[in-house]
Amino acid sequence: MTVFLIRRLLQTLAVLFAVSLVVFVGLYAVGNPADILLPDDATEVERQAAIRSLGLDQPLIVQYGLFLKNALSGDLGRSFVYNEPSIKLILARFPATLELALSALFIAMVLGFPLGLYAGLHPGTRMERAIMTGSILGFSLPNFWQGLMLILIFSIGLGWLPSSGRGQTGSLFGIETSFATWDGIRHLILPATNLALFKLALVIRLTRAQVRETMPLDFVKFGRARGLTERRIVGVHVAKTIAAPIVTVIGMELGSVIAFAVVTESIFAWPGMGKLIIDSINRLDRPVVAAYLLVITFLFILINLVVDLLYTALDPRVRLGGKS
Amino acid sequence: MTEEAVPAPSRWRPVWQEFCESKTAVLALWICSLMLLAAVFGPWIAPQNPYDLTQISFFDSRLPPFSTSPDGPYYLLGTDNQGRDMYSAMLYGLRTSLLVGVSSGVLAIILGVSLGLVAAYAGGGVDALIMRIVDFMLGFPTILVALMMLAILGQGVEKVILALVVVQWAYFARAVRATALSERNKEYIEAARSLGLSHTRIVFGHLAPNCMPPVIVIGTMQVASAISAEATLSFLGLGLPITEPSLGLLISNGFNVMLAGLYWISVFPGLLLLTLIFAINIVGDRLREVLNPRNAK
Numbered sequence: 001m002t003v004f005l006i007r008r009l010l011q012t013l014a015v016l017f018a019v020s021l022v023v024f025v026g027l028y029a030v031g032n033p034a035d036i037l038l039p040d041d042a043t044e045v046e047r048q049a050a051i052r053s054l055g056l057d058q059p060l061i062v063q064y065g066l067f068l069k070n071a072l073s074g075d076l077g078r079s080f081v082y083n084e085p086s087i088k089l090i091l092a093r094f095p096a097t098l099e100l101a102l103s104a105l106f107i108a109m110v111l112g113f114p115l116g117l118y119a120g121l122h123p124g125t126r127m128e129r130a131i132m133t134g135s136i137l138g139f140s141l142p143n144f145w146q147g148l149m150l151i152l153i154f155s156i157g158l159g160w161l162p163s164s165g166r167g168q169t170g171s172l173f174g175i176e177t178s179f180a181t182w183d184g185i186r187h188l189i190l191p192a193t194n195l196a197l198f199k200l201a202l203v204i205r206l207t208r209a210q211v212r213e214t215m216p217l218d219f220v221k222f223g224r225a226r227g228l229t230e231r232r233i234v235g236v237h238v239a240k241t242i243a244a245p246i247v248t249v250i251g252m253e254l255g256s257v258i259a260f261a262v263v264t265e266s267i268f269a270w271p272g273m274g275k276l277i278i279d280s281i282n283r284l285d286r287p288v289v290a291a292y293l294l295v296i297t298f299l300f301i302l303i304n305l306v307v308d309l310l311y312t313a314l315d316p317r318v319r320l321g322g323k324s
Numbered sequence: 325m326t327e328e329a330v331p332a333p334s335r336w337r338p339v340w341q342e343f344c345e346s347k348t349a350v351l352a353l354w355i356c357s358l359m360l361l362a363a364v365f366g367p368w369i370a371p372q373n374p375y376d377l378t379q380i381s382f383f384d385s386r387l388p389p390f391s392t393s394p395d396g397p398y399y400l401l402g403t404d405n406q407g408r409d410m411y412s413a414m415l416y417g418l419r420t421s422l423l424v425g426v427s428s429g430v431l432a433i434i435l436g437v438s439l440g441l442v443a444a445y446a447g448g449g450v451d452a453l454i455m456r457i458v459d460f461m462l463g464f465p466t467i468l469v470a471l472m473m474l475a476i477l478g479q480g481v482e483k484v485i486l487a488l489v490v491v492q493w494a495y496f497a498r499a500v501r502a503t504a505l506s507e508r509n510k511e512y513i514e515a516a517r518s519l520g521l522s523h524t525r526i527v528f529g530h531l532a533p534n535c536m537p538p539v540i541v542i543g544t545m546q547v548a549s550a551i552s553a554e555a556t557l558s559f560l561g562l563g564l565p566i567t568e569p570s571l572g573l574l575i576s577n578g579f580n581v582m583l584a585g586l587y588w589i590s591v592f593p594g595l596l597l598l599t600l601i602f603a604i605n606i607v608g609d610r611l612r613e614v615l616n617p618r619n620a621k
Contacts (some may be wrong), residue, residue, distance in 0.1 A: 002504040015460075026476030047486055129558055133348070140602040142552045142557045145575055145594040259468040263556055267579075278560055281475045293472055 012301045016294065020071065022295045024064050033173035054101065067290075076294065077287030079182065081280070086291040090273055096166060097272035101257040103188055104195035105250055112200045113246070116207025123212065131204065147194040147267040154190060164269035191268040198260055199253055206288065207247060210242040248310060255303040259296070287322050342614045356602040363419040370412035375567075386466035389588050402588045404574075405581060413574055414593050417579040419596070424481065425551035428488035432550075433543050435489060436496025439531065443497065444504035445527050452499065461494035470553055474562040485565050488550045495546060496505055499538040507534050537615040544608035548601045571597040 051057050056068070067077065076087045121129045155163035166187055214220065215238070223233040262274030269275065273292065280288040343352055362369065388408075389402040402410050443454040462467070473487040507513065508531065516526045555572025557563035559579075564570050569577075571593045578590025 023472075023476065037485040046573055130594055133606075136605050137602055140548065140598060140605045142555050142570075142572075142594070142597055142601065144556050144596065145590075148575065148579055148582065148590055148594065151589070152582060156583065156587075256465040262471065264561065268618065277471075277475075278562075282561060289475055293475070296468065300468075306325075 008305055012298075015301060018299060019297045020065070020068065020290075020294055023290045024067055025060070048266075071294070076291035078241055079280075079285055079288045081283055081285045086285075086288040087295070089276065089288060090292055090295055093273045093276050095269060096131075096270060096275060097258060097261050097265070100191055100195060100261055100270060100272060102189070102256060103192035103266075104257055105199065105254065107192055107196035108199040108203050109247075109250060111196070112203025113207050115233070116204040117211055117239070118207040119204065121215070122212025132208075135201040135204045137301075138204075141197065143194065144263050144267055146197055147191075147264060150190050150194055151267070162187050163190060166271055191264050191270050195257060195261060195264045196269070199250070199257060202253065203246070203250060206246055207242065210246060211238065214238050239320060250308045252268050252303075252310070255300055258299070325465070341615055343610055344412075346355060349606055352603040352606035352610075355599065356607060359418060359600050359603070360422065362415060363422045366415035366419045370409075370415045372409050372412045372418055374408040374413040374560055375569075378431050379553075389592075402592075404577060404589045406539055409423075410589065412570070414571065414596055417571040417574045417593060418596060418600070419570055420564065420568055421551050421554060421572070421600070424484055424488070424554045424570065425547045428477070428485045428492065428550045429547040431485065432489045432492035432546065433539060436493035437500050437535070437539055439493070440452040440497035440500030441504055441527050441531055441535065444501045445531060446502055451501075462498070465551060466491045466549070467556060468597055470502070470557060471560075471562060474557060478540050479563065480566045481564060481568055484554055484557060487557075488553060491553075492546050492550065494543055496539060499542050500535050503535040503538055504531055507531060533556055541612045544611060546602060548604040548608065549593075551597070551604075552601055 050207075070077065074087065075085060078084060079086045079089055082089060119128045122128050130259045151163040154161045154285050166184065219237065219241075220233055223237055224230075228237075258273075261270075261272060262278060264270065265272045265274035266278050273296075277289065279285075280292070343353075367373070404410060404413065405454040439454050439458075443451040469491045470484075470487040472492060474483060477487070513526060513530060516530045521529075554563055554570060555575070558572035559576040561576070564573055566573070574593040575590050575597070576584070576586075578593065578619050582590050
């Protein structure tokens with residue numbers, strides 16, 4: 001176990017180093033940010049001064065060394081656009097993204113679990129085929145277009161819900177969140193639904209597969225023999241058995257939902273990390289892009305580590321360290 | 325990617341017959357073929373070349389569907405901000421989307437299948453190394469890796485294809501390795517070895533053809549997901565340049581005027597994209613059922 005953790009830690013460092021190198025060199029090969037930041041009528045002297053103050057006149061290797069040294073002390077550079085530490089900018093927007101991702105997973109579970117349960121219990125029926133074809137439709141629907149249609153229908157057409165921004169946030173248990181105000185919740189509904197539909201098909205298919213695996217098991221037969229109603233067997237005993245693996249797998253999807261929030265945030269102008277990265281790429285705000293890529297790589301290595309550990313905890317047949 | 329189901333060699337005939345038992349799947353295959361034809365012959369079918377400035381009239385901009393311009397042309401699906409015929413623009417967009425989706429799929433198959441076969445056949449350290457990279461790649465969501473690469477590389481058709489190949493090959497490598505591991509110990513490989521054939525010939529001539537079923541299934545699904553990913557990236561402004569508009573870019577252009585009530589510029593390319601991806605996925609899902617040895621009758 002310890003060996004496994006140490007090995008993973010070394011791998012993490014190696015990957016982060018490689019990513020930092022690729023990101024740094026790659027980003028510095030496109031355009032000169034001084035051209036974008038300065039007004040068109042800037043003189044050559046002003047231009048040179050700006051380049052010097054941004055450190056862009058140093059050779060690449062020196063810039064990278066400085067970048068790495070600062071990165072190790074938690075400083076990933078200052079944003080060219082906001083003139084604030086880029087890591088601070090990113091972390092400040094993380095709660096909004098997390099809130100969106102968690103709401104989306106919640107909606108996906110609430111909608112997908114009953115549908116998957118039904119499909120699993122009634123194989124071969126017309127309704128089951130409809131649900132399964134619907135789930136293919138679900139993962140065929142390009143996420144961004146689906147978001148546009150939500151705006152078109154519920155914001156422009158019906159005028160029920162706002163289509164952009166986070167609305168008013170309030171403080172709940174000391175955390176700044178949209179859940180605290182009605183306006184915040186109204187702003188959250190469309191983006192969260194948009195992101196939820198992306199995972200809905202997965203929840204349906206997973207639940208269905210679990211139900212079909214569980215129904216022929218002995219404890220279900222015993223339940224029937226004891227004279228329990230089918231409703232009680234499914235609602236209590238089967239549901240309890242399949243809930244744990246489903247929640248685990250869905251929990252592991254949190255990372256991919258956070259990654260996909262980039263799209264949702266761009267459509268609904270949700271002020272999270274994803275919108276920040278897209279804006280920063282378009283404005284060639286390199287420190288923010290570089291910091292985002294490093295933060296997200298780190299986040300994913302962390303998530304994957306937790307997933308591996310969870311798998312071992314849940315399934316003792318998986319052995320860590322050994323062969324890999 | 326739909327041509328695989330066509331029964332050329334006789335061993336595919338039962339597969340084809342079973343495939344046809346699902347009417348939905350046959351319909352989906354028809355739609356895929358139709359789209360492929362529309363994409364290939366798009367420039368000849370389209371009423372105008374939407375990117376030839378001499379052919380579009382600014383006075384016809386923002387016309388709703390089914391309008392006839394005072395100058396004569398009829399716009400079945402309306403026009404966009406610049407007076408471009410949406411129907412023509414969609415045919416050209418479909419062409420770009422399919423080109424990117426199919427070519428990245430094919431390249432990813434070549435790369436992934438080769439590495440997966442080599443891993444399974446060579447075993448040992450080579451296998452461990454390749455699978456480590458595969459696990460690492462699969463640990464990151466597709467969209468994120470593609471986004472990272474394009475943030476660094478910039479826009480362009482070949483860059484998008486490259487990014488999509490990088491995110492897709494690992495799926496093929498993993499699937500092919502699993503199949504190849506069980507195939508590797510069968511008699512025909514032993515026979516080929518005892519004939520003294522070279523490793524290259526055994527791997528690509530004998531092992532590879534017998535590992536194809538999962539590749540066909542995953543390949544179909546991956547083409548759909550590549551088309552969707554390209555559209556998403558282009559929508560975010562990171563994929564294709566304005567000069568090479570795919571369906572995703574058309575939708576993105578429409579988004580900017582959608583709030584003003586010009587719904588058709590975004591809705592129609594989106595419906596086309598959805599139909600395309602949905603049809604490919606239905607075909608893929610059916611292929612999975614038909615080709616899965618566990619489901620064999």
